[in-house]
Amino acid sequence: MNAVVLNAPHEISVEKRKRPGIANSKDALVKVIVAGICGSELHPYRGQQNTTYGHVMGHEFTGIVEEVGSEVKSFKSGQHVVGTFSTACLSCWFCRYGHTNRCVNSLALGTQQIDGGQAEHVRVPNADGTLLLAPDDIDDELLVLMSDIFPTGYYGAMRAITQFRQPGEGVPETKLFEKQPLSEAVFVVVGCGIVGLCAVLTAHIRGVQSVYCVDSVDDRLEQAAKMGGIPLKLGRDDIPAIVRAATDGRGADAVIESVGNKAALRSAFDLLRPCGILSSVGFHQSELPFTGLECYQKNLSINFGRAPVRAVFEEAMHFFVENKSRFSEVISHRLSLAEAAKGYAIFDKQEARKVVLKP
Amino acid sequence: MNAVVLNAPHEISVEKRKRPGIANSKDALVKVIVAGICGSELHPYRGQQNTTYGHVMGHEFTGIVEEVGSEVKSFKSGQHVVGTFSTACLSCWFCRYGHTNRCVNSLALGTQQIDGGQAEHVRVPNADGTLLLAPDDIDDELLVLMSDIFPTGYYGAMRAITQFRQPGEGVPETKLFEKQPLSEAVFVVVGCGIVGLCAVLTAHIRGVQSVYCVDSVDDRLEQAAKMGGIPLKLGRDDIPAIVRAATDGRGADAVIESVGNKAALRSAFDLLRPCGILSSVGFHQSELPFTGLECYQKNLSINFGRAPVRAVFEEAMHFFVENKSRFSEVISHRLSLAEAAKGYAIFDKQEARKVVLKP
Incomplete structure (x- = not known):
């Protein structure tokens, strides 16, 4: 054959x-x-x-x-x-x-x-x-x-959504504290290759109104927009400023990273708000681009690995x-x-x- | 005054x-x-x-x-x-x-x-x-x-339990796949200062039968046993071998780290099974003691920060x-x-x- x-x-x-x-x-x-x-x-x-x-x-x-x-x-x-x-x-x-x-x-x-x-x-x-x-x-x-591609992007988004939905990352709901509605959440997908596109679609259809999509390739960003995302172009847009503006300065509630290199993972970390969720489906082969102190101070939740x-x-x-x-x-x-x-x-x-x- | x-x-x-x-x-x-x-x-x-x-x-x-x-x-x-x-x-x-x-x-x-x-x-x-x-x-x-102390230990344990209970870290339950019962889970608490002791008690009372407790101080390990934990002494016990033996070679389902240094966090990582949960409440000030490749290969879920x-x-x-x-x-x-x-x-x-x- x-x-x-x-x-x-x-x-x-x-x-x-x-x-x-x-x-x-x-x-x-x-x-x-x-x-x-x-x-x-x-x-x-x-x-x-x-x-x-x-x-x-x-x-x-x-x-x-x-x-x-x-x-x-x-x-x-x-x-x-x-x-x-x-x-x-x-x-x-x-x-x-x-x-x-x-x-x-x-x-x-x-x-x-x-x-x-x-x-x-x-x-x-x-x-x-x-x-x-x-x-x-x-x-x-x-x-x-x-x-591979669709289940991986789907899983990357659903892992973030599932953790987002769980009661306050371990905090019970009481009269005093609410659960942030998923519809009001701001997600970012870093990397709009096809896995990223699948994550954008999943997050959007599952109820996240604002899914920002980061890439450097125009064609990918056009596809991301068709999946329901809001395109942000590396080198053109001031991406941190746009995400901060969309979240009253806090940062994104969840970031899905599908690239698999240090720059993308660092960008994902920086775009995330304190107590946010980072779902990394990229294949990482090097050191992690953040310190223990940074993780502690951000109260980071992060998931790694293949679907x-x-x-x-x-x-x-x-x-x-x-x-x-x-x-x-x-x-x-x-x-x-x-x-x-x-x-x-x-x-x-x-x-x-x-x-x-x-x- | x-x-x-x-x-x-x-x-x-x-x-x-x-x-x-x-x-x-x-x-x-x-x-x-x-x-x-x-x-x-x-x-x-x-x-x-x-x-x-x-x-x-x-x-x-x-x-x-x-x-x-x-x-x-x-x-x-x-x-x-x-x-x-x-x-x-x-x-x-x-x-x-x-x-x-x-x-x-x-x-x-x-x-x-x-x-x-x-x-x-x-x-x-x-x-x-x-x-x-x-x-x-x-x-x-x-x-x-x-x-501070009790809510911090309580949160460290509950964060692991809540994430453990969520459907397959994003995987739906189907006819084919079960949810591992909490009662059969093996947890490890790294560090048996009082925060660690509170985590041991919480995990045990909330339904985890096997909560292994790691420290180097005999007095702390005695207290950990009174909280329902199984004491393992650094320098005396072959801790990785004992945890592997208790889990058919897999490693712990969740590890709660309450120490706040690189050695403790690395030990927590090593004791964890693939797709396990690491709840870190220790105050970390240095680099992370594992690489992106290690996190990817373990399908790690980790939470950092104060309660x-x-x-x-x-x-x-x-x-x-x-x-x-x-x-x-x-x-x-x-x-x-x-x-x-x-x-x-x-x-x-x-x-x-x-x-x-x-x-």
Whole structure:
């Protein structure tokens, strides 16, 4: 079969590989319809991440089940499915309690751990916890956003909203103290790549009237506005002043950071009010850009890390299908698998919103 | 009147000061019955905190209202009260929504901002938000723990419990995923000074069966055991191994850190399982002892900062009165105001659990 392989930084090739088969009784073999290129794949592509090379790329894919192992219970040949970005066993302690992002048996697809979905076929271990049935009424090009991007942005926003809604971060409601209404809250999304766009939409639809969106790319800010956000351009707008003006000088009630570098995380911290909530879904690889004293003085609440895609999937899918019309312009490039190198290159140069590959 | 003054690091003296009066229509003048020495006062006492000297110390006190300004609504002369460690106006945005720890008009008692309660009298600005009526059935020596210590430990534990209870940190409960029961959770309290002891008691009484308690001082660990905790001694016990063994290798579900230094915060981080909750009430003044990559990989949730004592007060007081018998041995030293220098010295050497001063 044809498969997309990263052989060195910036060296994508489409190679002939042996078509995978069922290697384990919990595997499924999926014939790929659409595979996405994810922003997180740009880290190894750019040589910014400690990794090995030579495996098949891709952790976003949709397809048709061709074959299943003897222990697969939820799927059978011929079904239309979408894969999640890492496998989940559904039986370990972490999976049982919904922390599927920390499944102890997890394999990250499209890494040195296991070949990914940018190929004609993909072998999916622990298929019952890793695949989901596609709904009837959605194109594969949009469905592929459910592998990672949409659930991640959805989770980033919902984690902030859930914590915002909890009684005063531990403070009971009494006659004297109110709970700030979500509708009056001011949220900021730092980074309007597609994950950020999904977070903007989620926060807005879930009831936050004012969702400010920070990026340096005009096209992204235009998309953010279509998701219900208020665009703020780095280098053009005085972003701290605008957020302060919108909050009577306090700062934002919650900030969702989806970039994954120190500058973005520091900006998120600075835009936040005291006792605010910082939901960071960006992949951070360096030191934290604030001190213990700053965190203490701000009474900071912060959450880090990747989304439990399998655990949030049903809720996120329901939301996604209801709002799919908002994503009509998000897929900017539809290429054949043979054009993968071009797809990575334009995505790397921020000349594409989202690139999908079709075998 | 006599008042306790810090004139330089380690230089406590009892001096004659002018008795304060009502300076503002929202003030109350309180005749002090009992004043506590707080662990946080050891920072300026040891010269470890950037501060000025020469003010009256003390942010923990009980007493009798002697006089009130014309705008004080909730108090009158003769009432038995307890003060909170910083003033709260009850009218700013932060107070309204329960973030009394970040009242924009707040003054920290016993600092360069305003003279404190280690004196015969104390002037209390914004008395309606800063004083609370004493319940009938409690000694002043215990009541003084309600100024800061008990609400802080209570908040540290409740913040972890509240976040633990929220649906899967943003993950909805479905047929497939359960919510881990609080009774089966394993909590760790790092630091068994009195704030830590209050956190241990709160977590235990609120339903956490296994609350491990970490300290290096035998006496503190004995008290922690009386609060329902499982003592672990630094330098004697292999604490990470014990916590791992209690959690099938995962690590603690939540850790409450009450020490306020890098080593304690790092230890708290290391003892926590992936997707766990770190509630830090310690006063941190340095860099954070973990990287962005470590936070991402652990899917860390962490809260920092001081407690909104006024906002949690009623709930905390109810809990405290119900459990006051547990605190019978906590006040180890009762000294006269004239003996304040001795009180600071023995507290500094960790030879006292809690020192209270009586004018």
